[in-house]
Amino acid sequence: MSDNSVTSICVIIGASHAGASCAFALRSEGWLGRIIIYDTDAELPYHRPPLSKTYLTAEQEIASSPLKSAESYEREDITLKLGIRVSSIDRNKKRIYLKDGATQTYDKLVLATGARPIIPPVSGLEDAQSVFALRTLADVEGIRKALGNNAATKKVVVIGGGYIGLEIAASLTKLGSKVTVLERQKRILERVTSVEMSNFFSNLHTENRVRIATGKNVTSVEQKDIDQNVICSDGSAYPADIILIGVGIYVNQELAEKAGIVIGNGIKVDGSSKTSDTNIYAIGDCTNHHNPHYDKAVRLESVQNAVDQAKVAAAAICGKEAIYDAIPWFWSDQYDVKLQIVGLSEGYDNYIVRQEEKEGHCFSIWYFNGDKLLSVDAVNNAKAYVLGTRFIKTGQLIDKEKLANSTEAFKPANLVVA
Amino acid sequence: MAKITFITSDGETKELEGSSGSVMELAVEHNIKGIDGNCGGVCSCATCHVHVRPEDMEKTGPGSEIEMDMLELDDNTDEYSRLSCQLPISDAIDGVVLTVAK
DSSP states (O other): OTTOSTTOEEEEEOOSHHHHHHHHHHHHTTOOSEEEEEESOOSOOBOSGGGGTHHHHOSSSOOOOBSSOHHHHHHTTEEEEESOOEEEEETTTTEEEETTSOEEEOSEEEEOOOEEEOOOOOBTSTTOSSEEEOSSHHHHHHHHHHHTTOGGGOEEEEEOOSHHHHHHHHHHHHTTOEEEEEOSSSSTTTTTSOHHHHHHHHHHHHHTTOEEEOSOOEEEEEEETTEEEEEETTSOEEEOSEEEEOSOEEEOOHHHHHTTOOBSSSEEOOTTSBOSSTTEEEOGGGEEEEETTTTEEEOOOSHHHHHHHHHHHHHHHTTOOOOOOOOOEEEEEETTEEEEEEEOOTTOOEEEEEEOSSSSSOEEEEEEETTEEEEEEEESOHHHHHHHHHHHHHOOOBOHHHHHOTTSOOSHHHHBOO | OEEEEEEOTTSOEEEEEESSSBHHHHHHHTTOTTOOOTTSSSSSSOOSEEEEOGGGHHHHOOOOHHHHHHHTTSTTOOTTEEEGGGOBOSGGGTTOEEEEOO
């Protein structure tokens, strides 16, 4: 490829899991030219999943775990430009413009711009005290500062009962804070999982002194003297020293959109992660791509998607054949529960619950469309997660009666329909 | 302080020293090829798979149940397989030799 020479330049916008992985993958795929990564975050790129988990509860100052050490970037000749915002892309001149007016040309451009938290239009929220979303290390530092040395005396209201909100709730109740989760839907996790799983997590949180309130549409935040209350449309009020927001994300697609790149619930990319511009790729949370296993367009928010798409884009940029066909997977850690999810359950019309004969929580939920396995939610059950991954990959038919019976051996040979 | 030797899939040998954290973190820090540690070390992704030199198994011991289950995601798993995020660095594992799984 003529594009890959020592004078070539690959610019990556966004240095989180997707952008950083792509830079290193470019080197291992044989990219000869320069690699420059920009990010608005001034921190050395770090792992994000622990933000809502161990970083919140760490006893010491947060020692964030970097994705790669500073020396690794130097060693691979990857230039990190941190704390810098890219303001526009000129596709004709193959050049990006930075906020401070400087420019940078590129031969290949990778958009790894990710997403940002939605801040819902709630009256009084803008002027409220100690309001945080959770996406960056700065958010965690803000929350920790607001908790101070007496987390146990703090009343925390989490708006949004999704995975992020629940992980924050689990972390803060561990520190002793009085946590209430307000969910607009009838059950937590409604958008992403089954009634069984919602009920399981609801009970788990209740057992751990987190108050879960569903069907709660937050309308305003009111200040009275030093007290602050989160008010819902049914008139209920929840005192809140700290308000945390976990109601979902907006994709950072504006740069691409303004440059005329095709958008559709994220930046549209093909199987090699290329956008509608042949010199521009997009990876991670900001993309909308076709998943061959499920034969549909998806936009995923996960480490797996970020890292795997990054590798595909890097190979394609280096002129190699590469198709993104990974089966998505996710995880969530709350209390002593590790939830592992493989596949996409959307479109399921029946499911099987398999409860293992063990102490503590250990079960899995298998989601099917007809007889086709779509997805598995595994709770403290890596075996189910691994088996589910196998079965989704191979497409083998599963004997559902045996699957539901925990006395039947949990082995592929025993569970497939002969 | 422990000295740990990594052998990567292209046959390269690297000797590293560490005193804290996990073997996965040490490997990522030094850019050992084939160890990604995508989940950050919480036994969720199986991208830090190593084969322990048989005579070093005594030092590392076997993996936990969840770790052994996760290892089954990989086709190259054998009786010496471990996830390096589950190997804390301490004097106890000084001198171990780990081959990064393909």
